[in-house]
Amino acid sequence: MEPARELTKTLLNNTKNPKLAWQIFKRIASNPQFPSDSFNKSLPVVTRILIGAKMFTEINNLQQLILQSHTSDHTLLLLMRVLAQLGHVNLAVSQLQAFRSHHPDKPISISLYNLLIRFSIRDNHPDCVRVLYEDMVVCRVPFETYTFNLLIGGLCDSGCLEDARKVFDKMRERGCVPNEFSFGILVRGYCRAGRAGEGLELLEVMRSMGVGSNIVVYNTLVSAFCKEGKTNEAEKVVEMLREDGLVPNVVTFNSRISGLCGSGKVLEASRIFRDMQVDNELGLPQPDMITYNLMLDGFCKEGMMEEAKTLIETMKETGVGLKVESYNIWLSGLVRNGMLLEAQGVLNEMAEKGVQPTIVSYNILMNGLCKNGMLRDAKTVMSLMKNGGVTPDVVSYSILLHGYCKKGMISEANKHLNIMIANGCFPNNYTCNSLLESLWKEGKVLEAEELLKKMKERGYALNMVTYNIVIDGLCKLGQVDKAVETMHDLWDQEDTDGNDNNSCKPDLITYSTIINTLCKDGKLDEAKKKFIEMIGRNVYPDSVIYDIFVSNLCKKGKVSSAFRVLKEMEKKGYNKSLQTYNSLILGLGMKSQFFEMYGLMNEMRERGIAPNVSTYNNMIRCLCESGGQTDDATKLLDEMLDKGVSPNISTFKLLIRPLCQIGEFRPAQEVFNISLSIFGHKETLYSFMFNELVAGDELLEAKDVFMSALDRCFFGIANFSYQDFINRLCKAEMLECATEVVKKMVKKRYAFEPASFMPVIDGLRMTGNNRNADEFAELMLEMGSEVKVSNQVTKVYKRRKVVNNDESNWRNVLHRDDGSGATLKILNKIQKGWGYERILLNMQSPKYV
Template identity: 45%
Template structure:
């Protein structure tokens, strides 16, 4: 007997109730629904029941069950089937199962064309889940079903096109709206304005705003703020200010969002102090000037800007203000401050901030810890970074791939490849599987050390474990081959990459043949700008400039535009060979091609002229820099200082320091090092002492200045003065190993000052320094010649003890990793003072004089995954990965 419509209607609420009551147990809800649909399909397959069960299934991502539900609806057609299918599609879409929703469209269209609101809802869900590929399909289906898009449909389509960087297509839709009988509204203009601003075309966005006014659409605060923020992001602060004035004229008063846009723009343009002034006005004079009060974002923007400029002291003052005003309570603010401290080398303070967060009940997240781990690792303080990771584990925070990759990079920076390898194993054994970036860090270190076999083994394991080989992996291999003197093989692989992608690495040897499957053209690793930069750099360094030129022509033929780095590489290569005229031809060709020479470009040319002692030409080039608005930097002056020193014009070289400071350029350590060396060479030790003291006043109590001056004094016969300076350095707690103490001891013995050499050696031993045993020999020999056998024997015994302690630091690190992997208690602080040595080294990088610390590293840009220096070699065999991952 068929149930009456009234009985079906009374049953439906009961079915929906039963389904929803079991929502927390999707499997049970699904079994119940199937039972109900088999006994009463007409009531169970109605739109409200389908909506209830499909939402439960979609929330739990139960795709097979949802497909079965679709099949049930097709098996039991009824007048309500279109509505039920619509409910299934919308429920699936609301939880991101958009592919399933789109697959229902043909079924829906065959039964009854869905309403326009249904298509708009699907498109809206696609935008929410960034599935722009499906927006076009849904819109096309709307047209196939005979539906007419309304202004909302077209707005959503434009939104998708703008987010997909298809502004031209979005503009075409905009232009055709009136032809389709749809009048653009304020949302239409807002979508287009937002699209232009996100694409960095705020001027075009302003044109659309003016068009909006001309068509009688009402402006609002959101649109004004969008365009103002767009101008600020592009650094066009004046245009933003003009629009703010127009905004006031139209009766809209800037709110905190407007001011935050202005603050952000000023910070990005480097005008942080101006941004800080606006923040103060908002805080202190806001009511009097009619300004909005600052919010958390306002403070965070200025704090980040101060940190990026290295104004840490000013940042610390702002942090205290934020604390007083109740704005330093969010994790985001702490992370900005942590990042700023780490970026500026204030790692001890960063560690204190981590502790402070816990004290205040704000638990640092994995990002907070990763900031500190990364900073410590980049400074080579791997033991301290390791201790932070152990702290994370103890607090129940899972380490992620960034945590391990940062520490692995730190090991590679110190040349501790064996420790890095063990860390890779530990990472996988703890369930955090390395990605291709992590492996590339270790791969680069192996290639840079010339450990070709181990690098090849790692590449094989990467491929076997499915990590894949990306273009960075290929570039690392090509760079490694160049460093090993195998440039021809590197060029062979680059040529093969155009045909076979990363599979061209098979040409390294039989070990690679057939291992790399790169047949999918869309994912092939074709050579890029960095690939050719590496190749050209290697050829220029080898003096093969003609072949480098051919590679330049090849990349142009492949539509790869050379950048300033490639031109600079040619200039450096020609200058190195003394072909200055050829280097200048490259400069002029660079300008013709529209690639603007940088300060680095001119510095290379000035360096080349300095090598040939062409002083007047160097001055001419500096005049050209000034005429073209290219700023001079410390390296420019250092090149001049070096040329003057080598030409015997040391007083002129010294006068350049004043010229630098008048021009607002702070001399670097290299400037003072050059002068100290030059003055000592000609015997002007008082002048060298003056340069040394000035260097300390400007750069702070830097260990490198003490070490250099001590060595130069010793080198040119001022042994007693060198000993006195070394003792001062020793008392300051500088690392003895960074001084030429062996040379000093030997020179003291040569000048018959054995007692001085002996006392110096004993003082270092008593302080716990681990010395090179070779430093003992001159003193032992001298004591023996004096007949002081007792002291000589005592020193010989100490030398043997020191030899036993003079082991490689990385052995202890690897032992620690082995114990961690097998579950032994980790060794955090140790008893050998290694952790304390890390912090002592850090503390003496800056004397706390208030000068902003700058890390004096020459960064090589654009080569592989960064610059990892060649370090000590270890005999490491990569273990098999079969048991992990």
């Protein structure tokens, strides 16, 4: 057996005993008779063993061994290569520096520098790149164009375009001529940074220098200009491409189509696509599968589903065929546009056409179903997946688990988590974080803490997302002190570890959550302390943090303090946002500083910030509540409608109530009618208007609204103050109206509180209408027998909800002793066994005694 193979085999046999492996290698390799090629072949093996055992001192000794026994530059290069490939490029560079300190005059080949620069860029070690570059300059190592290309590419990938351009400009100083790759790398860097114009200037420099043409550079610029929406510039680049003797290929056209679709210009992209299909005489390339998929994705993302469907049919007819990638794009588009039944049909079609759905196909459909609350269908898709021989992955299980969490079905989510683990698919951080967040939302603190404990036990690398969920949950449960303690524990751990790259450092979200909670609790001084602590920890505030202070100060009437925060905010370079303006307008309005409030709205418009519905609602609320200026508030509603700002239901409620309170019922009715024209006949609008009219004693108008609501057959009338309304009608001697209302409620089969009959029955008795009073009394008993059979509320009529679950009113009716003849008559009939034994038995139960 040759020496290299024998030594390598011996080293591998002693991998678990690295010290022995090192001693063996050192003894054999130190022999001057040991061949250099054998040394080089066994060097990677021993290096891996030493790195695996973290024997870094021996690594230094290995370098000395190389220099003493095998002075070949190739051997040294090999050691550096192995170290860099194993992810220890910083160690390789330090080895190079150590070698330099002992052998300053010994030349090192450019290939070693190129290798180390490449791996330093790959592993994101910019400091190593800087050290290598400076060492090359000091040692006067002759640069290669390839070296510069590596440096330019690394700087571009790091976003240091200015530095990349400086390196590019220095190439000639170092005796290197930029080639087409040099230009291409820098052009791509400009394009990725959204600076395609500078990339075009560089292309013109490239052409003027006579550097060989490269169609990739042109295609990169075409795509970039299309993404920026600069189609004219993209066309100019295509013309330049033709001028240089190049022919636009399918990649060129795909770049244009991709860029146009990405910027939402799908119709323009479709025109180019159509030209590719029909203009053969122009020599345009035919669309390939990528072209079709780009157009399909563009149509789907813009909701142009008819066009997408036509394209699908074209693909089937032209023989292009639908691959699984095309089906997945089509599935994703259908799901995104809510066409879930069609999406399920596509999955079936794939099976019929012999196209095997991938895990991505199933996950797309499951995700759409879960987002729409169709969990049962999502489970069915998972069953189909398993039956089709596709094993659900962590994404599949996470989608379903997140769906359960979203609907608050925590127990089901837990069961699903156990099934997931039992099937050998262990949850990731996203899965656990979804469940953890839901547990906190449901207030299940013990379960949340238990899950967190299990995550730690199972070795999950808890990230800041996890801890932010915990801190947010504690804040929402009113345990802000515990949230602060948790944050401080994280800082203590950071300080102990001394690791600046720790992913569990409290961040801006952490501080925003705690500061917001402290402000809401009125603990402004503590919030300020946390703000100062945040800056001291090098977590710098953004406009959101300042908005939190401004908003809470304004809500507490401390407008002057809010403006001081605002001044500090603008001093730090943050401009007022829409949220800032809304908070300040509310604060000024609460102080009745209406002139300043309107001034802020004008300032918003001047700065190009359009007022939204919250802006107008804040102004309307303040004008009505603080100043009683309902006319001005109504004008703001007109302004909203004129400017295309859609009001919400709260907008109309803010106007209707103050108008009714000052007796302006006709304008209130007009506002109500406008709300119906915008939102349709919503129960919440009818109930609100009715209740305000009743409170204002506008009984006839209230009757019209209520009767109209009954005709609309809303699901329930629990939000209508109908009992108070009927009482008021009877007291106002409007007995006929009250009777009509009650009859309509019965006719429309609404289940309501039977006690509502009593004012009408009493009124009928007092006017001598005993027959009608008896009829109402019997109807009241009938409803009572149906409604009060058990502790649970039952439905009296189909599709109608019982108004009230409270039995106290019904008991009060049966135990009334106010001299009412109707009441005595009802009690007498019950005692005679009037066919309502269930009521009598129920009233004798212990809870009534």
